[in-house]
Amino acid sequence: MEIKYRPALKSDLEFLLDLRIQTMNAHLIASSLPVSDEAHLQRINYQFEHALIIEIDKRAIGLLKIVRQADNIELIQIQIAAPYQGKGIGRRILSDLIEEAIELEKTITLSVLKTNKAKNLYSNVGFNIVGETDDSYLMLFEKYRPS
DSSP: OOEEEEEEGGGGGHHHHHHHHHHHHHHHTTTTHHHHHHHHHHHHTTGGGEEEEEEETEEEEEEEEEOOOOOEEEEEEEEOOOGGGGHHHHHHHHHHHHHHHHHHEEEEEEEEETTTHHHHHHHHHOOOOEEEEEEEEEEESSOOOOO
């Protein structure tokens, strides 16, 4: 199963809204955060220029939103449609990002809702909690120590 990426387009907004509702509503509700379409669209449009549609067999199955900085890769969002969850796709995507970070001597940062079980995946692949807000953990992958 080959994972491909393509830049997200405004024509993907309906897919992205459905994906976000499907993957995030339960976590947002558990965190007492808004779940209106307006709130979802605001998050979808945040850093939209960095949004990539994850595809398998030319079928959109998720979203990856990352910002590559000089010394860090910021993982803003990763969402995999429910039928494709639990098949190792998220782990493969994270592994590719980790490989890139190690090769380029970069860290990876992300924020995950405390109610989201994805935090366990992040911990399992080497991320550590380095801070928190009322509803989220701030996590860091750091394979090396910058001098």
